C-alpha cells in the first residue's frame with residue numbers, strides 16, 4: 254500500500270522545497286515528485302509533448318488534464334517507497350476528481366493528507382520574482398498563475414475538508430520550522 258500526501262500552495266509558497274527536504278531526510282521511506290518539475294523535465298527532453306507543455310507553462314496556464322494525469326500516474330507507479338509526496342497537484346477541480354476516480358479504482362494507493370502551504374500574495378510575489386526560474390516567473394505571468402491558483406482553491410479546500418484530509422500550514426515562517434511541521438504531520442499520519 255502506497256501512502257500518498259499532496260502538497261499544494263501558491264506559486265512561491267515553498268511547497269517543492271519543503272517536500273524535497275522531507276524526502277531527503279527520510280530517504281528510505283519517502284519519495285517526492287514535483288508536478289511542475291516533472292512537466293519541465295518533459296519540456297527539457299525536447300519531445301513534441303514537451304513543446305506543447307511549454308506553451309502552457311510559459312503563460313502560467315494549466316497544462317491539459319490528460320497530460321497531468323498521465324504524469325501523476327507514472328510518478329505514483331514508479332514510486333518505490335512507502336510514502337509518496339506530490340506537490341503542485343491538484344490544481345483544478347477536474348484534476349481533483351480524476352485523482353479521486355484513480356484512488357477509487359486502485360486498491361494500492363491511500364491518500365492520507367492534503368497539506369496546503371499558506372502564504373500571503375506579497376510573499377508569493379517576492380519569492381517568485383526573486384527566483385527568476387524561467388519565462389513563467391515574470392511579473393505578468395505571475396499574476397495569471399496566482400489567479401489560476403486561487404480560482405479553484407475554495408472547491409479543493411472544501412472537498413478535502415469534508416474528507417478530513419486538509420491541513421493548512423503557515424508558510425511564512427523559516428524553512429526549518431515549516432519543514433519540521435509538515436514532516437511531523439506526515440510521520441504521524443503515515444506511522445513511519
Ligand SMILES: Nc1ncnc2c1ncn2[C@@H]1O[C@H](COP(=O)(O)OP(=O)(O)O)[C@@H](O)[C@H]1O
Nearest residue numbers: 264265288289309310313314315316341342344
Ligand atoms: N497540476 C498541474 N496541472 C496543470 N499544470 C501544472 C500543474 N502543476 C504544474 N503545472 C504547470 O507548471 C507551471 C509551474 O508549476 P510549479 O513548478 O508547480 O510552480 P510553483 O512551484 O512555483 O508553484 C504551472 O504554472 C503550470 O503551467
Ligand SMILES: [Mg+2]
Nearest residue numbers: 268269287289
Ligand atoms: Mg514548485
